[in-house]
Amino acid sequence: MTVLVTGGAGYIGAHMALALLDAGETVTVLDNLVTGFDWAVDARARFVRGDAGDSALTARLIADHGVTDIIHFAGSVVVPESVTDPLGYYANNTAASRNLIEAAHAGGVKRFIFSSTAAVYGMAGDEPVREDAPLAPLSPYGRSKLMTEWMLADLAAASDLKFGVLRYFNVAGADPQGRAGQSTAKATHLIKAACQAALGVRERLDLFGTDYPTRDGTCVRDYIHVSDLVNAHSVVLDHLRGGADSVTLNCGYGRGASVREVIDTVKAVSGVDFEVRETTRRPGDPAAIVAGAERLKSELGWTPHHDDLEEIVASAWAWEQALRRRNA
Incomplete structure (x- = not known):
């Protein structure tokens, strides 16, 4: 068995x-x-350089490497960018995913796990949002992901494909062993951007919006450690391999931290009081979105091991320091 990532x-x-x-x-x-x-x-x-939407390439990989399972992460993920370039997001996310799903179906792949997003819920409010909440994405990014969810559900209804859809909230942190982390120089992830500001890689950190209806006026998000997130994928893969039905599940901890709270934590962990510039809201950002992730725990037995904002930030900070040394 080979897993295509x-x-x-x-x-x-x-x-x-x-x-x-x-x-x-x-x-x-x-x-x-x-x-x-x-x-x-x-x-x-095995590493192959190419596009997930290249049907001929993915068909060859499935056949030549004996792919039995696909975990699909490839895609574009920046909400404001999706607002200014919607067609690019529908091409790179929805259309490319459609081609990959078709190749998987034609190649006899029986299990497909998809990296989706809490952005499918839109403006969810302060209470934890569950999987049965209304789907009302605010951005082309969220809509492009939701379309892929629909494609998987429709194909599963017409075939023997089993799928797992995991709706991420805010992923952060790095491998505890220091082997991997967020390495994109201009990534928009708050914790990475704040760590870069603390290191002096960024001149300052921009805080987008201070007038949201939240406890301190800044956006509230549910931050999940990347190692706990990938463990959730492994749990879902085992679930599907055991013959269970397709699942759509939230991935988060069930509580949120505000942007100001994250910034304060990065400053405390790093020991650097970096500059923060308050500016206007970004388009497409909901005020608060927190995971109702009880199903992942109760139905599949998932147990998080890094459910602590300070630990998440500390691992991101360690990775950012290592990355700076690597790029020096």
Whole structure:
């Protein structure tokens, strides 16, 4: 059995490949290296440079490498960018995913796990949002992901494909062993950006919006450690391999931290009082979104091991320091 990890040279995909390899799986990584890095791919994996939407390429990989399972991370993920470039997001996320799903179906792949997003819920409010909440994405990014969820559900209804859809909240942190982390220089993730500001890589940190209806006026998000997130994928993969039905599940801890709270934590961990510039809201950002993740725990037995904001920040800070030394 081979697991194909698309986007496996990127942030979450590289961590997923490590977790699979550590568990003794045979892994093929497919990545076009637009935002990923070839050095982030563990030497134990096969690496192929290419696009997940290239039907001919993915069909060959499935046949030649004996792919039985696909975990699909490849795609574009910046909400404000999706607002200014919607067609690019529908091409890179929805259309490319459609081609990959078609190749998987034609090649006899029976299990497909998809990296989705809490952005499918839109403006969810202060209470934890559950999987049965209304789906009302505010951005083309969220809509592009939701369309892929629909495609998987429709194909599963017409075939023997089983899927797992994991709706991420805010992923952060780095591999506790220091083997992988968020490496994109201009990434928009708050914790990474704050760590870069603390290191002086960024001149300052911009705080987008201070007038939201939240406890301190800034956005509230549910931050999940990347290692706990990839473990959730492993749990879902085992669930599907055991013959269980397809699942759509939230991935988060069930509580949120505000932007100001995250900034304060980064300052405390790093010991640096970096500059923060308050500015206007970004388009497409909901005020608060926190995971109702009880199903992942109760139905599949998932247990988080890094559920602590300070630990998440400390691992991100350690990775950012290592990355700076690497790039020096």
